Amino acid sequence: MSMVQQLPHYICGHHHPLEAYQQADDHSQTLCWSAMTLPCPNCCTQIVQTLDLNPQVYVNLQQLSSSLTAFVIEVSEVSQPLDGVLSLTGYVQRAASIDELHPGGDIFDLPNAVWRKEYWFDNDTEPMHVVALLRHLKQEMRWLETYLPQGMRAIHFADFVGTA
Numbered sequence: 001m002s003m004v005q006q007l008p009h010y011i012c013g014h015h016h017p018l019e020a021y022q023q024a025d026d027h028s029q030t031l032c033w034s035a036m037t038l039p040c041p042n043c044c045t046q047i048v049q050t051l052d053l054n055p056q057v058y059v060n061l062q063q064l065s066s067s068l069t070a071f072v073i074e075v076s077e078v079s080q081p082l083d084g085v086l087s088l089t090g091y092v093q094r095a096a097s098i099d100e101l102h103p104g105g106d107i108f109d110l111p112n113a114v115w116r117k118e119y120w121f122d123n124d125t126e127p128m129h130v131v132a133l134l135r136h137l138k139q140e141m142r143w144l145e146t147y148l149p150q151g152m153r154a155i156h157f158a159d160f161v162g163t164a
């Protein structure tokens with residue numbers, strides 16, 4: 001019980017979830033901590049639902065140049081406070097990607113913008129390091145789904161905004 005009392009609060013007054021310490025790795029703990037200045041995942045989900053939004057997450061592998069590939073995460077239908085959560089954890093607003101070879105560029109159409117984050121790696125990277133990066137990404141998705149009204153069902157692998 002004293003452990004729970006010592007856990008820090010989100011801005012809505014709810015405690016930082018104990019599971020963040022018990023189950024998560026360093027990466028998702030960092031994500032949890034960085035979003036402490038915003039409402040907790042439950043409150044965030046409720047706010048998003050009252051706005052009648054249904055954010056979806058698209059995770060893909062994209063070829064960015066002849067030497068670089070990236071794991072790319074794009075989140076659609078984002079408003080406050082989810083935009084704040086994404087912004088604090090390294091996402092920026094971009095146009096939605098079309099496919100694996102055509103990453104979205106600058107935003108010209110704000111209502112259809114997505115929030116995007118990229119994890120780059122060199123094409124020569126050893127497979128074991130790419131697998132480690134993939135684990136990192138899975139941890140991040142486990143954390144992000146707690147902010148989504150549809151939870152894990154809103155996370156799509158190898159699909160794009162326009163094709164899912």
Ligand SMILES: [Zn+2]
Nearest residue numbers: 012014040043
């Ligand atoms: Zn809350």
